[in-house]
Amino acid sequence: MGKKSIETLVGVFVLLGILGLLFLAFKAANLGSFGGGDTYTLLAKFDNIGGLKVRAPVRSAGVTVGRVAAITLDPKTYQGVVRLDMQRVVQFPIDSSARILTSGLLGDQYIGLEAGGDEKVLAPGETIKQTQSAVVLESLISQFLFNKAADAGATPAPAAPANGGKK
Amino acid sequence: MTNPFTFVGARTIEVLRALGHHAYFFVALLRSIPTALRRPLLVIQQVHAIGNLSLLIIMASGLAVGFVLALQSYYALVTYGASESLGLLVNLSLVRELGPVVTALLFAGRAGTSLTAEIGLMKAGEQLAAMEMMAIDPKSRVLAPRFLGGIVAMPVLAVLFSSIGILGAYVVAVRLIGVDDGNFWSIMQNGVDVWRDVGNGILKSIVFGVICTFVAVYQGYETQATPEGVAHATTRTVVFSSLSVLAMDFVLTALMFSH
Numbered sequence: 244m245g246k247k248s249i250e251t252l253v254g255v256f257v258l259l260g261i262l263g264l265l266f267l268a269f270k271a272a273n274l275g276s277f278g279g280g281d282t283y284t285l286l287a288k289f290d291n292i293g294g295l296k297v298r299a300p301v302r303s304a305g306v307t308v309g310r311v312a313a314i315t316l317d318p319k320t321y322q323g324v325v326r327l328d329m330q331r332v333v334q335f336p337i338d339s340s341a342r343i344l345t346s347g348l349l350g351d352q353y354i355g356l357e358a359g360g361d362e363k364v365l366a367p368g369e370t371i372k373q374t375q376s377a378v379v380l381e382s383l384i385s386q387f388l389f390n391k392a393a394d395a396g397a398t399p400a401p402a403a404p405a406n407g408g409k410k
Numbered sequence: 411m412t413n414p415f416t417f418v419g420a421r422t423i424e425v426l427r428a429l430g431h432h433a434y435f436f437v438a439l440l441r442s443i444p445t446a447l448r449r450p451l452l453v454i455q456q457v458h459a460i461g462n463l464s465l466l467i468i469m470a471s472g473l474a475v476g477f478v479l480a481l482q483s484y485y486a487l488v489t490y491g492a493s494e495s496l497g498l499l500v501n502l503s504l505v506r507e508l509g510p511v512v513t514a515l516l517f518a519g520r521a522g523t524s525l526t527a528e529i530g531l532m533k534a535g536e537q538l539a540a541m542e543m544m545a546i547d548p549k550s551r552v553l554a555p556r557f558l559g560g561i562v563a564m565p566v567l568a569v570l571f572s573s574i575g576i577l578g579a580y581v582v583a584v585r586l587i588g589v590d591d592g593n594f595w596s597i598m599q600n601g602v603d604v605w606r607d608v609g610n611g612i613l614k615s616i617v618f619g620v621i622c623t624f625v626a627v628y629q630g631y632e633t634q635a636t637p638e639g640v641a642h643a644t645t646r647t648v649v650f651s652s653l654s655v656l657a658m659d660f661v662l663t664a665l666m667f668s669h
Contacts, residue, residue, distance in 0.1 A: 246451060249458045256462045260566030263573035264612075270595070271501050271576050272602040300600075 282309065282328040283367035287341045287354070292323040293377025295343055295352045301327050303356040308333045311354065327354065336361040340373035352377060435628055438549060439557055445547070446554030456559025460521045460623075464567060467520055468513060472571035475508060476500065476578025484587055493583075494593035498601040500579040505602065505611045506667070509572035511659050514618035517564060518651035522626035525556055526647040529630025530640035538631075553627050560623025561616065568615035610666040617662060618655050625651040 292314060301309035309329035317324050329335075338359030345352050356371075365371065446452065479500050487493045529552065532538050538548040583589040602608070626647045633643035 246455075250451075250454055252462050253454050253457045256457065256465065256563075257566060259465075260569050263566075263569040264608075266573045267505065267569060267576075267608050268604050271505075271573075271598055272604045272608055273599050298603075 281331040283331055284312070285309075285327045285329055285335075285365055285367070285369060285371060287325045287327060287371040287374050288317065288320070288322040289325060289341075289343060289374050289376045290322055291376040291379060292325060293343055293352055293379055295323075295325065295354070295377065299351060299353050301329065301354045301356060303333070303335070303358065308356070325354070334364040335359075335371075337363045337365055337369075338373065339365065339371060340375065341371045342375040343377035345378070431632075432628065435631075436624060439553060439624070439627070442547060442550035442554045443558065445550035446558060449555075452551075452555035453558045453562070456555045457562050460525070460556070460559045461563030461566060464517060464520045464563070465570070467516060468567045468571050469574050471512065471516055472504075472509075472574035473578040475512065475571075476504070476575030477582050479503060479508075479575070480579035480582035480587075484583060484589070493587075493589050495597055495601075496583050496589055497576075497579065497594040497598040500583075501576055501598045501602050502607060504572040504575045504579075505607050507659070507663070509568045509575065510611055510614040510618055511655060513564065513568040513571045513615060514622055514655040515652055517560075517567065517618075518622050518626070518648050518655070521560065521563070522622050522647045522651055523644050525560070525623070525626040526630040526633070526644045527640060529553070529556070529627060530633035530643050533631065533633055534635040534637075534640060536635075548631075553631060557623050557627055560626070561619045564619025564622065565612050565615045568618075569612065572611065606667075610662075613666075614659065614662050617658060621654050621658060622651040625654065 295311065295314065297311055297314060299311045300307045301311065309327050311325055312328040313326040315324045315326075316322075335356060336359040338361040340357050340359065342355045342357070343352055344355045359373075480496060483496050483499045484493055487496055487499070529538075532552065538552065541548045541551060580594065584591050584594055629643040629647045629650070633639045
């Protein structure tokens, strides 16, 4: 086989490799699903972010409109500060509220944005005022058990002073 | 057998010496690379011999692995009503683990053995000695181009393995079983990160390329110049490169994906 044709074959080989890489990057991974250029930043503070992760989606009415860019702790208020990368084309009123929700019973957590009615919109870098923390299953359960115990304690309670009164 | 102490001590020294010899050989090989790069055609010929000729087995295996992975994970996932996540599962298993590792194992069997046998026979036929007589360094003329060719070919083969595997999983899951087309891709795209998953997978395959080709070249060069010697060297190539790839894979995975 001539040298030229071997070079061509190796060229085809490398080209196949590059095509495979492009396939993996663009079709099978998230490169190209909105990059950094056409986004703006919003902040939101939560008392408890639960299991929220970086790159989790931000959804409004179920439509993905942004992603969580970073999660940090405010050293003064001890609240979780979540930085959101929002798509430039959608803007939200200044009185919008953010909630941390779970998709399905065991699914990933995401941020749900509910648009408010104000005419002014949130400018880049502004903080969403109204937030609702993630629901932590353990605290729900303990609250439930606590209520149960309180109910159970409430019914025999009138009997106790009655007994004490007799003695 | 003599005194057990003598036996253990002798084996220990033997292992340490082999380790040192490997390290010495590796450095010598690295130092001969600049000379080899002055004749890129030799490297290109090796990429052809190592890469192009391994293409068929790599792609066939990738397709088969993708098919089976899709079927198996479908049966497991459908119990939890999560069959849409099939694409993500297949993609991550292929890109992070199976792509680099299975490609390296196949590579050791397909290309590593032929490198060892070729170099071993060159040595047995005293071609390497003849080169040295003509003041040509066999390391830079014979070994380094093969080494470089292997390092170039391995990541390309691993990427193709993963891509073909994902396409195979797509065919089985979406076309045959009927998993939703859009969910298959979108859950995959949401869950796979280009740098963290795809990038680390490629980094792995480059490391495996270095390991496999180095073992093959070393075993060929250090073979005993007899038919049995070449046979043993070829066997050792497969055994050593497979074991080192598997061990290295654990270390790399722990380093890359722990955080």
